[in-house]
Amino acid sequence: MKARILVVDDERDILFLLRDRLVGHGYAVEVAMDVLQAKALLEAKKIDLIVLDIMLPGIDGYEFCRELKNNPQTKQIPVIMLTVRGFSEDKKKGYAVGANAYLTKPFSGEKVLETVEKLLQERVQ
Amino acid sequence: MKKFTEKDWQQIVSTLQEAVFVCDQDHVIRWANPKLTELLEKPLKEILGKKCFHLFHAKEEPIDNCPFAKKGTKKESQSMEIWEPHLNRHFSINTGCFRQSGGKAVYLVHAVSDLTEAKNREKELVVRLEELEEINKGLKKIEQMKSDFVSMVSHELRTPMTVIKEASTLLLTRELQVEKQKEYLQMIGKHVSRLNRLISDLLDLSRIGTGKLVLKQEPLHVGRLVGELSEIIFPIMQEKEIVFVQSIEKDLPLVVGDKERFLQVVANLIGNAIKFTPRGGEITLIITKEADEIMVKVIDTGRGLTPEQLKHVFDRFYIGDEILTRASGGTGLGLTIAQGLVEVMGGKIWGMSEGEGKGSAFAFSLPIKGKI
Secondary structure, eight states: OOOEEEEEOSOHHHHHHHHHHHHTTTOEEEEESSHHHHHHHHHHSOOSEEEEOSSOSSSOHHHHHHHHHHSTTTTTSOEEEEESOOSHHHHHHHHHTTOSEEEESSOOHHHHHHHHHHHHHHHHO | OOOOOHHHHHHHHHHOSSEEEEEOTTOBEEEEOHHHHHHHTSOGGGTTTSBHHHHTTOOSSOOTTOTTSSTTOOOSEEEEEEEETTTTEEEEEEEEEEEOTTSOOEEEEEEEEEOHHHHHHHHHHHHHHHHHHHHHHHHHHHHHHHHHHHHHHHHHHHHHHHHHHHHHHHHHHSOOOHHHHHHHHHHHHHHHHHHHHHHHHHHHHHHHHHTOOOOOOEEEOHHHHGGGGHHHHHHHHHHTTOEEEEEEOTTOOOEEEOHHHHHHHHHHHHHHHHHHSOTTOEEEEEEEEETTEEEEEEEEOSOOOOHHHHHHTTOTTOOTTHHHHHHTTOOSOHHHHHHHHHHHTTOEEEEEESSTTSOEEEEEEEETTOOO
């Protein structure tokens, strides 16, 4: 069965590009422009992995990731942070709130795919 | 060496920088050197025989920490600092007891140094230090703002770059349908324009900041000019179902200014109003003549501003609500630039809001005669 990936980013074009890239590799993709939308999708569908931007309107990506990792129902879902925030302290903070991978924008689509595959593999094992 | 005579001793005490005087146990001044006459600005005859607490401390009785305050107390030596308001001076007083040889009487010797200048300098130093601390705080704040600004700019650069990079990679590496190819190319075009807008904004900001902005001085029909914006504004308003109300006074006098820059300011204010007004809201444009100025006012029914946001909304480097600014596609520099442009044209710009959720109004005025 194909894995279902939730992409959260407030930049519509980035959402579309990531969706195209992931759908092209056989994944099912859900998109959300903020955390509220993302939460609604998590309730409604079984999500296998989340690609998460940090700077989002309202609740930011760090906070959302912390919530996900503190919730027994969602803590096993791998989270890839995908952000323009490239400083090492940002990255540290990302891992501190439980991110499984931290990638910076502009991203390489190939690298995003590789990371998605790797994390899903690890999950299976 | 010859023994010092009485006269020598007098001279020795006269050379001291301190004012020296001697009181008996009844606080009567029995002897004083010339320095005390300078200090009290009185001749010696008005000093000798007077009570020291009257003359020196301007009190009706001995001060509490006078070593002779209580009969029989004989502290050998004592130092104190005292502020004498009646003389407007700050003193350091060193006292010591002295018993006349062969007699029973005990005297109190006072050596008084005037600390007023030193104290004033100290006070001034404290004030200067506080000023420096203020300046330092300000500089640190500017430093922080600069660093925030650089982060913001790099963020604003990276987002369109991300889209351009990924869209072009997909175009190059995938077999795509023509429709999809078109979609990606349009996306690239859109984000190149966004980058271009950011660069223009940054250049404007820099030119305004360094005073290098050159404006045309041409007569402007303000009322008619606004019509030139409708082509850009109307479609966006229609899409958001915003009601646009215009109230432009008839027979407005000409103002002198730069047409493009004037339109840029109006477009910025209306653009902001559109961004922050929800679907179905209302935007009002009012242009009136007020005394010797033309006033342009844009009122929206949007989310409004908190007093704190309002205070900083024009600040250079200020990003009130970064998330919102970004989500709405702005660079966060528009109002700063608008303010710069209006001021270079000799006008003023200001914002008003009754608070969050209560809409906001931005207005600017331009002098009718222009700034020549």
